[in-house]
Amino acid sequence: MGPIEPAALRAARRQLVLDGLGIIVSAAGFGFVYGLTARTAGHFSPIEAMAMSLIAFGGAAQFAAIGFVTTGLSWPVIGLLTFLLNARHVLYSAALAPWFRGRSMAERALAAHLLTDESFALAIAQFRRIGRFDAVGYWYPAIVTTLIPWNVATFAGVMLGDAIIEPSRFGIDVIFPAAMAGLTVGLVSGRRELVAALAGAAIGVASSLAISPTIGIIAGGVLGPLAGLIVPPAATGAGGPGGRETPLPKLDDVTP
């Protein structure tokens, strides 16, 4: 990995911060709804809801756990379903691994706990943008745009749980899918990515209807890229880790 001009690094980080604003909105909205739901539907105590957000830190898995608990599933079954729901992180982790080359084991271990859909999307875009690892590029998305808003909003949602009767009236429920879709657009830099995204969505929905949403998300994430690989690669110019060529991301233009 070669050096990067300080001005270019500053510009890339500025872009990262601006991109992260949308994620803060998403994480806060989603976390608030989680706290609200955990309190009202799941009858979680504030300590239990916060423990989920701090220790499990699993977004969709936390929502699913509310349903699992209220329907009386055994904990081993909840553990298995949580594992399946979060299995997609294997793919994120593997995709990030080359960029973390040379970083300490302790840093990687902590980074792993904070790996989410949102932090992955922002971090991988930042790494591709500058062609190398950037500590700010990982810890800002992981902590500032995700961990903190998620936990603060969870707390607010739990505490205000009885006050807001219908969160969907305020459009909170569309923030997460809209953020995921918008981030997808930011990562589509060519036909391969477009085909992978469309295939991932189609396979995800079909598998969800045939089996379950948990399996659907994993199937879309695993099989969608295979569809993308069928498409011949376009000309690429960005330097990946270790000098490998990787597609240019477009998230760097996704700014407020």
Add this chain to the structure above:
Amino acid sequence: MSTDLVPLAVLMFAVTYPSRAIGLLNPAMERLPRRALDYLQLVGPAVLAALAAVNVMVATKDGRSIFVVGLPWLSVLLCIAIVAWRRNLFLGLIVAVAIAIVGRANGLA
């Protein structure tokens, strides 16, 4: 105040962390062949698109998954259009939420 579910949170961490760590903590992941790296580059768009699509198109009713068409489709599609057009995620989210609020205020599901 109940703390009965705190151990469940620890269990959920225990089954989630290996998925998050296997790539980052396994040095072999750094020496993957080109084809595998190409595949991994496409994981992000595929997974995020699957998450978005499943979230707005699939609902669970009586234990079964059903296909749903509703206002969130419009919100998400407009967000996609704005991000593609203006390269502005924040603006896209604001419009998506505004569409949901206005639509529901006018009786749309």
